[in-house]
Amino acid sequence: MFTKSSNIAGLLFILIISSVTVLAFQGLIGFSQRGADLALLEDSYFHSILLFSIKQALLSALLSTLLAWPIARAIYYYPNIFFKQTFLSLSLLCFVLPTLVLITGFVSLLGLSGFITPFLGEDWSLYGLQGILLAHVYMNLPFAVRAMHLQLQSIPDSSWILARQLKFSRWQRFRLIEIPSLSANASLIFGFICILCFNSFAVVLALGGGPQSTTLEVAIYQALKYDFNIPEALTLAWSQFAIAGVFFLLLYRSSSVPWLSKDSTEKRWIPCISKTTKGIYLLIYTGTFVFMLMPLLALLPGVLAANYSIDLIVDVLQALSLTLILGVLSAVSAMLIAYCIMLPIRNAAQRGQLRLQNTLQWLANHTLIAPAMVLSVGLYILFLPLIDLDQLGIIFVLILNTLLILPFAIQQIRARVLQYDNDYALLYQSLKLNFQQRISIEWGYIKPIMLSTFALVLLISMGDVAIFSIFGNDNLQTLPWLIYQYAGSYRIHEASFASAILLLVYFIILLKIERAKYHA
Amino acid sequence: MLDIQQLQIQLGDNQLNYHQQINSGDIVTLQGVSGVGKSSLLLCIAGFIQPVRGLISWQGTQISSQPIEQRPVAMLFQENNLFEHISVLKNARLGTANIGDTEIFAAAKELQITEQMQKMPLQLSGGQRQRVGLLRTLLRPEPLILLDEPFAELDNQTRTIAANWVNKIARAQNKTVLLVTHQMEDVDILADRNWLME
Numbered sequence: 241m242f243t244k245s246s247n248i249a250g251l252l253f254i255l256i257i258s259s260v261t262v263l264a265f266q267g268l269i270g271f272s273q274r275g276a277d278l279a280l281l282e283d284s285y286f287h288s289i290l291l292f293s294i295k296q297a298l299l300s301a302l303l304s305t306l307l308a309w310p311i312a313r314a315i316y317y318y319p320n321i322f323f324k325q326t327f328l329s330l331s332l333l334c335f336v337l338p339t340l341v342l343i344t345g346f347v348s349l350l351g352l353s354g355f356i357t358p359f360l361g362e363d364w365s366l367y368g369l370q371g372i373l374l375a376h377v378y379m380n381l382p383f384a385v386r387a388m389h390l391q392l393q394s395i396p397d398s399s400w401i402l403a404r405q406l407k408f409s410r411w412q413r414f415r416l417i418e419i420p421s422l423s424a425n426a427s428l429i430f431g432f433i434c435i436l437c438f439n440s441f442a443v444v445l446a447l448g449g450g451p452q453s454t455t456l457e458v459a460i461y462q463a464l465k466y467d468f469n470i471p472e473a474l475t476l477a478w479s480q481f482a483i484a485g486v487f488f489l490l491l492y493r494s495s496s497v498p499w500l501s502k503d504s505t506e507k508r509w510i511p512c513i514s515k516t517t518k519g520i521y522l523l524i525y526t527g528t529f530v531f532m533l534m535p536l537l538a539l540l541p542g543v544l545a546a547n548y549s550i551d552l553i554v555d556v557l558q559a560l561s562l563t564l565i566l567g568v569l570s571a572v573s574a575m576l577i578a579y580c581i582m583l584p585i586r587n588a589a590q591r592g593q594l595r596l597q598n599t600l601q602w603l604a605n606h607t608l609i610a611p612a613m614v615l616s617v618g619l620y621i622l623f624l625p626l627i628d629l630d631q632l633g634i635i636f637v638l639i640l641n642t643l644l645i646l647p648f649a650i651q652q653i654r655a656r657v658l659q660y661d662n663d664y665a666l667l668y669q670s671l672k673l674n675f676q677q678r679i680s681i682e683w684g685y686i687k688p689i690m691l692s693t694f695a696l697v698l699l700i701s702m703g704d705v706a707i708f709s710i711f712g713n714d715n716l717q718t719l720p721w722l723i724y725q726y727a728g729s730y731r732i733h734e735a736s737f738a739s740a741i742l743l744l745v746y747f748i749i750l751l752k753i754e755r756a757k758y759h760a
Numbered sequence: 761m762l763d764i765q766q767l768q769i770q771l772g773d774n775q776l777n778y779h780q781q782i783n784s785g786d787i788v789t790l791q792g793v794s795g796v797g798k799s800s801l802l803l804c805i806a807g808f809i810q811p812v813r814g815l816i817s818w819q820g821t822q823i824s825s826q827p828i829e830q831r832p833v834a835m836l837f838q839e840n841n842l843f844e845h846i847s848v849l850k851n852a853r854l855g856t857a858n859i860g861d862t863e864i865f866a867a868a869k870e871l872q873i874t875e876q877m878q879k880m881p882l883q884l885s886g887g888q889r890q891r892v893g894l895l896r897t898l899l900r901p902e903p904l905i906l907l908d909e910p911f912a913e914l915d916n917q918t919r920t921i922a923a924n925w926v927n928k929i930a931r932a933q934n935k936t937v938l939l940v941t942h943q944m945e946d947v948d949i950l951a952d953r954n955w956l957m958e
Contacts, residue, residue, distance in 0.1 A: 664843060666808060669828045670835050671855035681854075684845045 367449025542736025
């Protein structure tokens with residue numbers, strides 16, 4: 241791979257990221273003057289939230305992965321299906337959709353006075369396990385569909401040609417071609433969703449509906465906000481960190497470089513499907529499309545009923561500008577850092593140093609499993625006596641946002657750069673290219689994934705509320721925070737309008753990036 | 761002179777041993793049954809495989825401990841010689857900073873691939889891809905050229921053209937060539953010596 245000096249930059253970033261987490265925990269421990277409350281580990285309250293955290297995460301991941309499979313097959317085997325590109329863009333939108341917007345949509349649809357609620361029977365409630373699962377599946381199913389579709393697309397034409405020449409049955413094609421293409425990454429997709437749901441905060445806070453449906457992350461928030469019980473928060477945080485950490489480690493150990501051949505831009509050989517199968521795929525696809533669109537369309541009545549004033553529009557536009565500036569800065573930083581961090585990981589992979597590779601990956605991605613609430617509050621407490629956080633809080637929003645979107649950036653570009661090394665390491669070493677030449681050639685190869693990853697992390701970063709709730713101030717408001725404030729003061733129409741503007745911006749960014757990616 | 765002294769490579773359960781001297785400017789063909797270690801030897805000289813023991817020296821300097829980038833070696837692999845996402849011409853320019861497009865196109869003309877230079881590698885046939893890789897490897901400035909089955913995908917006529925071109929360039933620039941082949945015709949056209957591995 242690259243030189244030792246480029247390795248150092250990556251290692252330095254890993255060290256800085258790890259230091260931030262250590263500092264955050266140090267901030268909490270130092271403030272309370274005592275460590276975690278270990279007696280809590282034997283408390284039935286702790287057991288119940290732990291079990292619920294695991295149960296809802298496993299169920300969410302299982303449902304998302306299983307349901308995604310037939311949908312991914314539908315769009316792969318029926319490539320000319322209507323609005324396919326829009327469907328894929330919408331899928332990404334669902335994954336990055338700010339939770340507040342989604343919950344506003346769900347409440348309009350399925351809440352106490354939702355449009356669909358009267359048809360769901362008297363027992364229906366959006367709150368509790370079913371509501372959490374619904375929201376988690378809504379956000380993660382489309383992600384799984386995209387990931388599986390990508391895997392299916394990577395099946396080389398030559399495999400299908402060979403299968404046809406060998407007169408494979410449908411079952412043989414499935415067993416010998418499709419399953420191997422998906423199995424390499426299915427566990428990764430399942431595990432990734434599981435971790436996201438295990439650490440879920442806003443969805444559980446909004447739709448949990450009571451102590452029987454609480455996750456560790458929400459319990460940490462409650463321990464900090466309502467009781468200011470730092471030992472309890474620390475016990476919960478360590479537990480979450482440990483469980484998610486072990487899970488994450490297992491995930492990385494079991495994953496491998498995707499089952500891919502060299503890039504093939506044109507897919508000409510996809511097995512023909514019968515009319516009946518086509519009909520079934522169409523049904524599955526349309527159903528999913530409707531499922532994804534409904535919570536978004538449910539915002540419309542609120543938008544139409546909003547009382548538009550100059551103040552409202554100025555507030556929304558100002559908040560939107562700040563959201564975009566913070567989002568772009570965080571996303572650019574995260575992309576640069578992610579690329580640098582991948583350099584020592586790639587070197588370790590090239591040398592077959594699996595243990596080192598896994599350790600570096602774990603450290604680089606640990607902010608995915610570190611409780612965001614602990615990071616934010618820990619740093620806040622630590623820096624409060626040292627820095628004027630009212631003035632400089634926005635810098636912390638930027639730094640923490642960058643750290644929290646970093647695992648997504650690494651996750652996205654990792655497979656692509658490892659595949660690049662897999663395919664071309666011998667060649668670029670043999671050609672003795674200099675650093676600039678290597679970067680310029682590699683850029684051509686990774687440009688599409690870099691652009692789409694940039695969009696992904698930009699959108700995730702733009703949706704943040706949790707970090708802003710701690711470090712932000714009322715003079716500078718982001719759009720999600722403004723939505724939260726409107727919703728909190730029962731200005732639902734204004735909240736719907738602001739949500740719709742945010743959605744529109746999300747959709748424009750997605751379309752632009754998808755187009756740029758297509759032409760890359 | 762390329763001096764391979766008591767070189768030992770471990771490949772899975774197989775232990776491969778080599779001992780050979782090759783004069784500068786010679787073209788040596790390597791032959792032997794599959795699995796005998798022809799490609800492994802080339803990869804070891806280029807630095808992609810570390811030997812268990814033994815030395816490789818070039819013009820009196822030991823190169824077996826040098827990093828890949830510092831070895832005086834240009835190698836053509838059996839496959840994966842082109843970056844798929846950049847044009848054929850850009851691929852041909854890589855590692856050939858010493859020469860201009862005029863020489864590249866002159867070589868392309870001789871190898872009958874001029875029409876392919878502006879295309880993407882995916883649009884080329886296997887034989888065309890192999891000739892692009894061959895062109896680049898021979899035009900690179902390194903004095904030691906390693907070619908792993910460079911004509912495997914070529915028809916008889918093109919094979920002769922390519923072999924003659926390799927012969928011409930290698931002799932003109934006094935390059936030392938190690939070439940793996942299964943065809944006696946290549947040995948007849950090119951070789952100063954045939955190294956039959958057992």
